Amino acid sequence: xxxAIFSAFNIIKNVIYIIxxxxxxxxxxxxxxxxxxxxxxxYPVIANLMLLLHILEKDLNLIPKxxxxxxxxxxxxFHFTFLCLFIFKVIPKNNSVKxxxxxxxxFFPVIIFFIVTDIIHYEVLAFAxxxxxxxxxxxxYYYQLFKNTPSLNLLKDPSFWIITGVLFGMSTTIPVSIIGxxxxxxxxxxxxxxxxVIMPLGYGVMHLFFLKAILCSIRRQKV
Amino acid sequence: MFNSSTESIxxxxxxxxxxxxxxxxxxxxxxxxxQQKQNAYFKNMEQLKxxxxxxxxxxxxxxxEQTFQNxxxxxxxxxxxxxxxxxxxxxxxSNSAPEKTIQKIDESISLIGESINxxxxxxxxxxxxxxxxxxxxxxxxxxxxxxxxxxxFNINLEISSNMIFLDAKKELLLFRIVQEAIxxxxxxxxxxxxxxxxxxxxxLLSLEIIDNGKGFIxxxxxxxxxxxxxxxxxxxxxxxxxxxTSKPGSxxxxxxxxxxxxxxxxx
Numbered sequence: 111x112x113x114a115i116f117s118a119f120n121i122i123k124n125v126i127y128i129i130x131x132x133x134x135x136x137x138x139x140x141x142x143x144x145x146x147x148x149x150x151x152x153y154p155v156i157a158n159l160m161l162l163l164h165i166l167e168k169d170l171n172l173i174p175k176x177x178x179x180x181x182x183x184x185x186x187x188f189h190f191t192f193l194c195l196f197i198f199k200v201i202p203k204n205n206s207v208k209x210x211x212x213x214x215x216x217f218f219p220v221i222i223f224f225i226v227t228d229i230i231h232y233e234v235l236a237f238a239x240x241x242x243x244x245x246x247x248x249x250x251y252y253y254q255l256f257k258n259t260p261s262l263n264l265l266k267d268p269s270f271w272i273i274t275g276v277l278f279g280m281s282t283t284i285p286v287s288i289i290g291x292x293x294x295x296x297x298x299x300x301x302x303x304x305x306x307v308i309m310p311l312g313y314g315v316m317h318l319f320f321l322k323a324i325l326c327s328i329r330r331q332k333v
Numbered sequence: 334m335f336n337s338s339t340e341s342i343x344x345x346x347x348x349x350x351x352x353x354x355x356x357x358x359x360x361x362x363x364x365x366x367x368q369q370k371q372n373a374y375f376k377n378m379e380q381l382k383x384x385x386x387x388x389x390x391x392x393x394x395x396x397x398e399q400t401f402q403n404x405x406x407x408x409x410x411x412x413x414x415x416x417x418x419x420x421x422x423x424x425x426x427s428n429s430a431p432e433k434t435i436q437k438i439d440e441s442i443s444l445i446g447e448s449i450n451x452x453x454x455x456x457x458x459x460x461x462x463x464x465x466x467x468x469x470x471x472x473x474x475x476x477x478x479x480x481x482x483x484x485x486f487n488i489n490l491e492i493s494s495n496m497i498f499l500d501a502k503k504e505l506l507l508f509r510i511v512q513e514a515i516x517x518x519x520x521x522x523x524x525x526x527x528x529x530x531x532x533x534x535x536x537l538l539s540l541e542i543i544d545n546g547k548g549f550i551x552x553x554x555x556x557x558x559x560x561x562x563x564x565x566x567x568x569x570x571x572x573x574x575x576x577x578t579s580k581p582g583s584x585x586x587x588x589x590x591x592x593x594x595x596x597x598x599x600x
Contacts, residue, residue, distance in 0.1 A: 112341060252363065260371040264364050274363075278356050304341040311349060315356070 112303040119307045123314035124161055130321045131158040136328050143327040146199040147268055153192055154320065160185050183225045183233065190221060190240045193276055197247040200269035202258045210250050217243035237287040241280040248277035266330065268323035275319025282312035392566040396509075399563075400459065403516070407455055412448045419444040454479060458512070461505050469504040470496055473511060473529060480515065480527075489528040497533045497593060503571055507540060507589070510564050510575070514542040514587050517560040522546025522585065533593065538573075540589045548579045564589070 134151040167178040194214045201207055224236035251273045264270045286308050293302050419441040426434050463472045477488040518524050524546030532539045568575035573591030
């Protein structure tokens with residue numbers, strides 16, 4: 111039963127990924143969207159590429175498991191770098207941005223260390239550190255949002271939706287990222303799957319918010 | 334009551350619901366607090382705008398009042414006295430001394446002529462026509478010539494680049510700043526040399542009025558307060574800035590910078 115629920119959540123997540131990817135194609139060569147949204151389509155592109163590779167590896171057995179694992183770790187680096195750079199772009203420029211860049215330069219080598227160390231347990235830590243770093247940056251965005259002149263219409267601002275999506279996605283998946291490996295080995299599969307549902311839920315909602323942000327950019331351009 | 338699978342599904346639904354509710358609450362709180370801040374900010378901006386407009390209005394009234402005072406003083410101290418003297422001459426005309434009569438009539442004609450010239454000078458100085466017809470530089474040249482006539486001051490006018498015609502209303506405001514500055518120098522500075530420097534760059538018009546008078550302490554606003562405030566308000570109206578530097582014994586400098594690009598855009 112839990113297997114079915116887990117699959118259902120995954121399918122919903124995959125559908126959201128694909129819709130986000132298709133809508134994000136509108137951003138390509140679109141000069142009327144906010145500057146920080148230019149190039150954002152790369153995130154859904156890579157997410158869908160990983161989704162495709164995951165299907166090829168797990169369902170069709172066309173890609174070796176180890177190769178996919180390595181690709182997944184590279185995509186983690188892309189995920190962290192891309193979202194960090196995005197947050198730096200949308201945070202108002204002042205002195206505190208320097209310290210936020212420090213967060214990136216501190217976390218990035220730690221993630222690489224966990225990735226290159228050939229221990230599965232460290233890999234889990236790489237995901238946790240990535241999530242944690244992004245959560246810090248998202249909170250900094252909200253702090254700066256309230257610290258600076260309130261000139262935005264938040265509900266129509268793409269950056270707000272993206273950061274909120276990232277914050278939700280990262281904070282919901284961080285506990286499963288940390289203890290997922292332990293739970294997989296120590297609790298019944300049925301219960302593990304009911305906990306693991308949080309992962310597609312978090313990432314699905316995150317992409318749903320990205321979709322909202324892309325739609326906001328396109329609508330803003332039409333206005 | 335439930336089997337373990339049903340239990341875990343219920344827990345799952347509860348957890349998902351809590352997470353979604355938390356997300357909705359979080360977004361609502363952020364948006365609500367942000368809009369509260371935004372409303373307070375706009376209210377504050379509106380208040381500032383009203384205060385600024387009030388200050389501008391007060392300064393306009395002060396400028397008008399000062400102008401009336403200047404005209405009144407000029408008429409009373411100068412033209413009034415000349416006309417009174419002419420009247421006195423004409424009242425004391427006598428047929429018994431024709432030579433003295435002719436002399437008195439000549440003096441009266443001369444006094445009336447001077448009064449007419451003075452009146453015309455005041456008129457020209459107050460009128461915006463010279464700016465509208467001939468531009469800022471001609472108006473400054475006229476003002477210099479007018480002041481040189483008194484013989485009390487040596488006025489230098491330096492234009493160090495190709496001039497750019499600005500909106501007449503804005504040129505008039507600049508001209509009034511120069512008049513205000515010169516008026517202050519005449520009234521308070523005991524200066525003998527006044528330099529007016531005008532420089533047009535790609536983006537800025539820079540106007541500097543320098544005197545070699547006794548100078549003043551900038552913090553002591555009692556004597557120069559209204560004049561300085563008027564100049565600053567006028568520069569503010571032109572979206573520019575007015576910087577005054579002075580110290581006792583070293584004269585004073587008033588530097589006004591206004592953006593040319595915005596000026597041209599409004600043309």
